[in-house]
Amino acid sequence: MKRVLIVDDAAFMRVSIRNMVTKNGFEVAGEAENGQVAVQKYADLRPDIVTMDITMPEMNGLDALKAIRQIDPAAVVVMVSALGQESMVRDAVLSGAKGFVVKPFKEETITAALAKLG
Numbered sequence: 031m032k033r034v035l036i037v038d039d040a041a042f043m044r045v046s047i048r049n050m051v052t053k054n055g056f057e058v059a060g061e062a063e064n065g066q067v068a069v070q071k072y073a074d075l076r077p078d079i080v081t082m083d084i085t086m087p088e089m090n091g092l093d094a095l096k097a098i099r100q101i102d103p104a105a106v107v108v109m110v111s112a113l114g115q116e117s118m119v120r121d122a123v124l125s126g127a128k129g130f131v132v133k134p135f136k137e138e139t140i141t142a143a144l145a146k147l148g
Contacts, residue, residue, distance in 0.1 A: 035060050035061070037081060043133075107127050109131070
C-alpha cells in the first residue's frame with residue numbers, strides 16, 4: 031500500500047484528499063499545513079507520494095518541492111493547484127514534480143494521478 035503525505039493549508043482540502051485516497055487503497059502517512067511542516071514530515075516519514083498545494087503560508091509548495099528533492103532526489107511529488115497557476119505548475123514540473131492536478135478536482139482525477147505514479 032502506497033503511503034501519501036498530504037500538504038495543503040486548507041484543512042477541508044486535506045480531509046477531502048485523505049478521504050479520496052484512503053477509499054482508493056492508499057495509506058495517509060501524514061498531513062502538513064504549509065511547506066515548512068511538509069519538508070520536516072517528509073524527512074521523518076519518507077512517504078511514497080506527496081500531494082503538494084502550491085499557494086501556502088510560511089513556505090509555498092514550489093519551495094517545499096525543491097527542499098524535499100534536496101532531501102530525496104527521487105521524491106514523488108504531485109502538485110495540486112488552482113486554475114490560473116499554470117506558470118507555477120510549469121516551474122514545479124521543471125523543479126521535479128511528477129505530475130499535477132488542478133483544483134477543483136474529482137476523486138478519479140487525483141486517484142488516477144497517484145496510481146500512475148505509485
